[in-house]
Amino acid sequence: MTTAAHAAQPRFLHTMLRVLDLDKSIDFYTRLLGMKLLRRKDYPSGEFTLAFVGFGDETETAVVELTHNWGQKDPYQLGTAFGHLAIGVGDIYGTCERLAKEGVKIPRPPGPMKHGGSVIAFVEDPDGYKIELVEKSL
Numbered sequence: 001m002t003t004a005a006h007a008a009q010p011r012f013l014h015t016m017l018r019v020l021d022l023d024k025s026i027d028f029y030t031r032l033l034g035m036k037l038l039r040r041k042d043y044p045s046g047e048f049t050l051a052f053v054g055f056g057d058e059t060e061t062a063v064v065e066l067t068h069n070w071g072q073k074d075p076y077q078l079g080t081a082f083g084h085l086a087i088g089v090g091d092i093y094g095t096c097e098r099l100a101k102e103g104v105k106i107p108r109p110p111g112p113m114k115h116g117g118s119v120i121a122f123v124e125d126p127d128g129y130k131i132e133l134v135e136k137s138l
Contacts, residue, residue: 012062014052015085017129018076022049022068024126029053029064032102033087033131038063047071078128085129088136095133096121110135 019025029035030053038058040051047070054063064085089095092110100106108122110133119135 013058014054014063014065016065016067017125017127018072019066019068019125019127020072020075021126022051022066025066025068026051026053028104028125029066032099032104035064076127083130084122084132086132086134089133090136092119092121092133092135096123099123 017025026037026040030037035053035055038052038054040049042049049068049070051066051068052058052063053066054061096106096110105124106121107124107130108120110119110121112119121133123131123133125131
């Protein structure tokens with residue numbers, strides 16, 4: 001029995017990040033990185049809010065789910081298993097310059113990869129999650 005649901009190819013839907021200050025995180029991902037706030041919903045019985053941000057519609061592209069637990073007062077421990085999110089940008093030097101002016105931490109300034117290859121940089125979101133910027137012809 002083949003149905004449309006069974007025939008669809010698997011694909012990434014979203015990556016979930018727990019965030020301490022939802023408004024600050026939404027501002028970072030939308031205003032500073034250019035994503036759109038796709039949806040936001042409060043869950044009072046669970047005392048959390050979910051906000052989904054991305055570069056395109058969820059039906060076609062993977063997005064980021066920002067989870068804000070209302071009672072969380074201390075920053076999350078990021079752990080050692082999670083690495084980073086990666087975003088392609090057209091002008092990595094200009095992007096990093098603009099982000100730096102906004103006070104965004106840039107632990108790895110833009111430049112070629114150490115062992116050759118792409119031009120990359122690493123920035124941090126308000127919670128310290130690493131975002132790799134990769135220069136691409138967009």
